[in-house]
Every structure is written in structure tokens, then in C-alpha cells.
Amino acid sequence: MREGPALKLKYNLLMLFLLMLCLHESNCNPSEYQQDQGSALSESSIEPILPAASPSVEPQPFLPSLAPSPLTPFTNKSVPRLSGLCKLNFSAAESMISITSVDCLANFAPYLANVMCCPQLQATIEVLLGQTSKETGFLALDGTLAKHCLSDVEQILASRGASDDLQHLCSIHPSKLTEASCPIRDVKDFESSVDSSKLLMACEKIDLVNECCTQRCQNAISEAAKKIALSGYGVSSMDGAHNINEQGSRIDDCESIVRRWLALKLELSTSKKVLRGISNCKLNQDCPLTFPDIHHVSTNCGSKANNVTACCISVDKYVSHLQKQSFTTNLQALNCASSLGVKLQKANITKNLYNVCHVSLKDFSLQESGCLLPSLPSDATFDLSSGISFVCDLNDNIAAPWPSTNQLPGSSCNKTTKLPALPAAASGQSGPHGKWPAFTLLFTALLALATLI
Structure with a gap:
């Protein structure tokens, strides 16, 4: 796609997010978000508008809304074109x-x-x-x-x-x-x-x-x-x-x-x-993510590399590729962390990169703001007022476990296996908690789409 249309689409996606945010707030004038459009286009990078996380406050599970209902016709139904030959009930x-x-x-x-x-x-x-x-x-x-x-x-x-x-x-x-x-x-x-x-x-x-x-x-x-x-x-x-x-x-x-x-x-x-x-x-027994080649990480983090900053930049870039793939459950994230750790160890990286570079379990799931799903079965839900949503487990500020040996950890059913405290099970609350979390997933998805164009 040419640069002009791509830039325009990125801008439209940003405006869509801001408009959705505006509609979600009770005392909001949509015209406020139409101001300074020129300055918005002139910025080469846009920082995500997310609240600062407070380490002293334990995050709570929430239902991130994929899209508010006023702007998305989820209730519209088309007539399916069926074969007329299937006898399923x-x-x-x-x-x-x-x-x-x-x-x-x-x-x-x-x-x-x-x-x-x-x-x-x-x-x-x-x-x-x-x-x-x-x-x-x-x-x-x-x-x-x-x-x-x-x-x-x-x-x-x-x-x-x-x-x-x-x-x-x-x-x-x-x-x-x-x-x-x-x-x-x-x-x-x-x-x-x-x-x-x-x-x-x-x-x-x-x-x-x-x-x-x-x-x-x-x-x-x-x-x-x-x-x-x-x-x-x-x-x-x-x-x-x-x-x-x-x-x-x-x-x-x-x-x-x-x-x-x-x-x-x-x-x-x-x-x-x-x-x-x-x-x-x-x-929950496997890791669904595909791991790219770890050459750059092994080069910058190997035994002969002494620049911690360069190492962690490589780790951060590597993890960012994982975050674009799929949502994972908390147990899947543990498996993914172990699988990547073993892969890095086989590349002769002996130091605990998860600890050095502050890699947590949420880094193995879609969106940087963190959304691990509970390990128990869950479904997305639709509500006329809040749109599409599902339960996230946000008690996920837990350091990813670095494998102690070149083997994957035993089953979580093995009571002798010492795993870090798992993210608490989602409470199943019925609505978004606060005005920002409800848009975290949507905002990330819009940015991800814009970067692919």
C-alpha cells in the first residue's frame, strides 16, 4: 500500500479509537476529539494512552471490551446460503x-x-x-x-x-x-x-x-x-x-x-x-506460540556479551513478536516461558534473561498491557451496552520462570514441582472495571493493524 493511504488509514484507526473512548465516557463531547487533527497527523509516533500501573495495588480481573455496541453492528444478521442437503439438527x-x-x-x-x-x-x-x-x-x-x-x-x-x-x-x-x-x-x-x-x-x-x-x-x-x-x-x-x-x-x-x-x-x-x-x-499442556530464530538474542546475550542494555533490547524485540500471535492462558504462558528458556539455554545462554530483562508471564500473550486468560474454559460474551468482552486474568505481574535444567518442567499436577504463584483465577465479574481497561484490547488491536499496513 502507498504511504499516503496507509498514513490515512492509521489516522482513521486512531480517530476510531478516540471516538469509541469518547462514547464510552459519560460526560464526553465528541467534538473535543476532533480538535488538533493536524498535529495528530504530524506526530511520527503515538504513545498508547494507558494509566500508569501502581505496583502497590494488585490488579483485578476485568472484561476488556472488544468494541462498544454503538459503533459495531454485532446484532446484524445475514441470511446464510445453505446447501439444503445437510440434515444436522x-x-x-x-x-x-x-x-x-x-x-x-x-x-x-x-x-x-x-x-x-x-x-x-x-x-x-x-x-x-x-x-x-x-x-x-x-x-x-x-x-x-x-x-x-x-x-x-x-x-x-x-x-x-x-x-x-x-x-x-x-x-x-x-x-x-x-x-x-x-x-x-x-x-x-x-x-x-x-x-x-x-x-x-x-x-x-x-x-x-x-x-x-x-x-x-x-x-x-x-x-x-x-x-x-x-x-x-x-x-x-x-x-x-x-x-x-x-x-x-x-x-x-x-x-x-x-x-x-x-x-x-x-x-x-x-x-x-x-x-x-x-x-x-x-x-494447557502445550505452548501455542511459534518461536522465531533466536540468533540476535544469542548474539547479544551470550557468554561473551557484556552489554546488558543491548541484550535486553534484543529480548524485548523478540518477545514483541510473540505478543502479536495469540492470547494464551496462564498455564500456556508458563509452558511458553519454559520452552523459550530451554531454547535459549541450548544456545549457551546461562544467565536468567527473564530476571535480567524483567520478562513476565503476560509477555507471552497478546497485547503488551497483559491479558492472560484463565486456564478453565471461558467464552466471549455479547452485551448490547458493552459489546464483545471476555474475562482476563490480570494478576499476572509474575516473573517468567527460568528453567533450572535443560528440560521442560514437570506437569502442574506434580505436587513436588515448585511453580511460581499462578495468576489468580478471574472472578467472573460482569462488566468492565474502569474506563481505560475496557479499551486496552481494542487499542492494541488497532495499533497492530496499523503496523501491518
């Missing part, structure tokens, strides 16, 4: 579809994909298949119908404001709606092959706080999946490395069938709780 999962459309809001879906949008989309599809099996008797679609139905799901969500590229964003293909390599798709065959009462007992009252460690429901799902994966196959036929890999893939596909069966048997709210809870257990 969309009305049975209406509430799930509504939540997904907000979690996957078009402009912010890429930043919420890992922690919110894609887990909710996957759960919605599994609930749709489970609920539809009440009428069809099958927990999977054939390939042709799967293609039409996945397209219809995406069309329905897009008509409600969600991204129209969810298949690519969440790596969900039509095969995800079939039985894939799992040998069972019929509800009756499934129930005759597994201990369904044991499975229900393990998952109908899932404990979200302890499930990731006890794996009570997850183990029950795995056990059922293994039984149906091996149905019709002799044990001897599964010998060999190739067949072992094939067996692992088949078990994964059968776990999807098990989750759909749970969505058939459990109440809708319980199904969502179970499916999202299991999903969060898995996503």
Missing part, C-alpha cells in the same frame, strides 16, 4: 451455535482461535452430530454429507458475525464429521461394544478443576475408544510399527465418536462443560 444446538459465533468473531478469531474459538467450534460440531444421531441412529456422516454440513455450519456462523474461514483457521475438514478410520458409527453398535454406564458415570459430573490431573473422564473416553477401535481386529493383526501407528490414529478417530455419543446422552449444558473441559486440559 441445528435447532438442537442453537445455544452452542450462538456462543461459537461470538467466540469466533471475525476480526479477532485468529487471536482467540487456540484458546476459545476452535475448542468451542469443535465442541459444537460434536454436539450437532450427537444430537442428530437421536433421529438418524448414526454418530457420523458420510463424506458427501460431511462436506455440505461443514460448509453449512460455517455459513450459519458467518451470518452471525463469525469468521468465514473457520475451516482453515481451526484445521477442521469434512473428514472430522465422518467416522474416519473408526470401525463403529452406529449408536446401537457403540452401546453394545462399551460399558456405557461406566462412561456416563465418569463424565456426567466432570470436575473442571481436577479433571486435568485425575483424568477421570478422559481415561473413560480413551478406554471406550480403544475397545471400539479394536472391534473386528485381531490383536496379532495390529503388530508392527506401521500397524501401531495405524492403531493410534484409529483410537483418536474413535475418541471423537465417543465424545459425540456423550453429546447424545448428556444434557446440552453438561455436554459443553465436558467437551470444553477436556479440550482445555489438552491445550
